[in-house]
Amino acid sequence: ELKVEQNPLFLSMQEGKNYTIYCNYSTTSDRLYWYRQDPGKSLESLFVLLSNGAVKQEGRLMASLDTKARLSTLHITAAVHDLSATYFCAVVDGTASKLTFGTGTRLQVTL
């Protein structure tokens, strides 16, 4: 059974600081996604990572994937308040495109 864990579960950080969210998964997969969720809302797609060593960047967010370590990271650079949200990683489970979601990281950026 595929298990996906994120840490930390909660992160409070000051504006302007950098931080990294980690996503570990238990079995081999060929796709990993990062999503953002605002309270009461659905998911906003951030990144899809398809291969070992893949790195993608959008604004202050950068995601990377190490398939050998079964680890993905989401790095936040110079955080701003607008980034406050819950971030999920999700890993494709098998060939059926089923997604198993991580536990989520609630990010709170304080002024």
Added chain:
Amino acid sequence: GAVVSQHPSRVICKSGTSVKIECRSLDFQATTMFWYRQFPKQSLMLMATSNEGSKATYEQGVEKDKFLINHASLTLSTLTVTSAHPEDSSFYICSALHAGNGDKLFFGSGTQLSVL
């Protein structure tokens, strides 16, 4: 970009009644859709995989007679919560698989169900 419409966005019902939630892919055909449930401050849990023209595949622990899924067309899947109880109160999210777009998944806007 591809759009998935989910309706209603919010529903309040009495215990014992049934509630139907619709998930439509507006600009693509989706032979496969997924239904997730999310409790407050928790992650998304896959409930079932909805396949057009065939029976849905339910995840372990999800009662198929309680959560009826119908995928009668290539653009519509419905989830009916039958005889709803307060413990069914949750945020339900659907996603549709866009095979013509690299198997990308597009998510609906979610339905907040509150059972009184």
